[in-house]
Amino acid sequence: MFFLGMEEADQLCLAAKSNDFKKVQTLITSGTDVSHFDGDGLTPLMHAAKTGNAEIISALLEAGAPWNALSPSNLSAGDFAMEAGHQEAFDLLLKTGIQSELILGTIARKETKNEYSNQEYLQDRVTFSEDKIMDNESKGVMMAWEKPLMEAHAKAICTNGGSILNVGFGMGLVDTAIQQYHPTKHTIIEAHPDVYKRMIESGWGEKENVRIVFGRWQDVVGELDECGYNGIFFDTYGEYYEDLWEFHQNLPKLLKADGVYSYFNGFCGSNAFFHVVYCNLVTLEIESLGFSTQLIPLPVKDCLGDEVWEGVKQKYWQLDTYYLPVCLFSE
Ligand SMILES: C[S@@+](CC[C@H](N)C(=O)[O-])C[C@H]1O[C@@H](n2cnc3c(N)ncnc32)[C@H](O)[C@@H]1O
Numbered sequence: 348m349f350f351l352g353m354e355e356a357d358q359l360c361l362a363a364k365s366n367d368f369k370k371v372q373t374l375i376t377s378g379t380d381v382s383h384f385d386g387d388g389l390t391p392l393m394h395a396a397k398t399g400n401a402e403i404i405s406a407l408l409e410a411g412a413p414w415n416a417l418s419p420s421n422l423s424a425g426d427f428a429m430e431a432g433h434q435e436a437f438d439l440l441l442k443t444g445i446q447s448e449l450i451l452g453t454i455a456r457k458e459t460k461n462e463y464s465n466q467e468y469l470q471d472r473v474t475f476s477e478d479k480i481m482d483n484e485s486k487g488v489m490m491a492w493e494k495p496l497m498e499a500h501a502k503a504i505c506t507n508g509g510s511i512l513n514v515g516f517g518m519g520l521v522d523t524a525i526q527q528y529h530p531t532k533h534t535i536i537e538a539h540p541d542v543y544k545r546m547i548e549s550g551w552g553e554k555e556n557v558r559i560v561f562g563r564w565q566d567v568v569g570e571l572d573e574c575g576y577n578g579i580f581f582d583t584y585g586e587y588y589e590d591l592w593e594f595h596q597n598l599p600k601l602l603k604a605d606g607v608y609s610y611f612n613g614f615c616g617s618n619a620f621f622h623v624v625y626c627n628l629v630t631l632e633i634e635s636l637g638f639s640t641q642l643i644p645l646p647v648k649d650c651l652g653d654e655v656w657e658g659v660k661q662k663y664w665q666l667d668t669y670y671l672p673v674c675l676f677s678e
Pocket residue numbers: 465488489497514515516517518519520521522536537538539542562563564565582583584585586
């Protein structure tokens with residue numbers, strides 16, 4: 348099976364591919380590079396994930412193999428395990444992904460050069476067209492294909508009627524849907540001056556039940572009604588997981604005891620496994636605040652033809668299913 352003259356790192360890929368645990372162990376012990384990509388662009392961990400060998404996967408992960416390396420077709424080891432239905436392998440990779448994002452991801456993202464995550468976005472111009480808002484790098488801030496998702500979010504948070512809070516106006520899709528449920532009070536926080544100006548120009552400031560709070564939610568959260576909201580939705584732009592987490596810490600003092608919270612669940616929308624890692628991460632962290640989360644699958648494949656992304660720099664969503672979070676205080 349092993350070719351004379353073959354580099355040790357390639358031998359490691361081959362050993363993982365052929366389920367040879369002993370050889371994998373020997374090569375790891377002799378210091379072989381566990382993050383090597385073979386001629387097909389695959390790492391030893393990807394090969395092990397394809398065959399589903401949990402023993403080899405554990406050994407590679409312990410030796411520091413990167414769980415988040417990507418193949419030429421943008422698939423990670425976790426994607427391979429998921430596609431092949433190898434549950435144990437998938438669970439191991441998921442656990443590693445969650446732990447690593449909790450620790451290393453946070454450290455890396457904190458090293459941002461700006462005062463806050465989306466400082467440049469909030470200071471630059473945005474452009475509006477009928478079907479999207481784009482930032483000044485031609486990245487989609489909000490796009491019309493999300494309309495059915497926004498309608499579903501509105502339905503979820505308006506279940507009990509009453510007072511509703513939305514963070515991030517964008518194209519006003521979720522707010523338009525919220526208005527259809529006739530909330531007694533509808534508070535909208537928006538931080539971008541151009542988006543705010545457009546809200547005012549299009550009459551949102553004159554609606555009887557609407558209160559617009561202009562500013563970053565981080566700066567205006569103290570102006571909100573304590574334990575006053577029956578439904579809350581969060582969907583900003585250019586912020587990180589840590590920002591969402593920071594917002595979540597405010598939930599217990601904003602949401603009524605029987606209130607419903609939801610957020611745009613778009614983290615890592617171009618890789619199925621990374622997305623699962625983030626779905627789990629948010630669910631776990633929000634659980635520590637006393638909430639249970641239900642993720643409702645919504646098919647989105649049909650709204651997303653190639654024409655949707657014409658002129659847009661990044662396809663921020665490439666998955667077939669969107670998981671809409673519905674979060675409630677646990678009993
Ligand atoms: C993705 S869009 C929201 C789309 C909206 N859900 C809809 O249905 O059209 C994100 C919005 O959040 C705003 N935003 C970004 N950061 C914010 C912050 N820290 N506080 C409040 N709004 C913010 C952006 O300017 C943008 O209008």
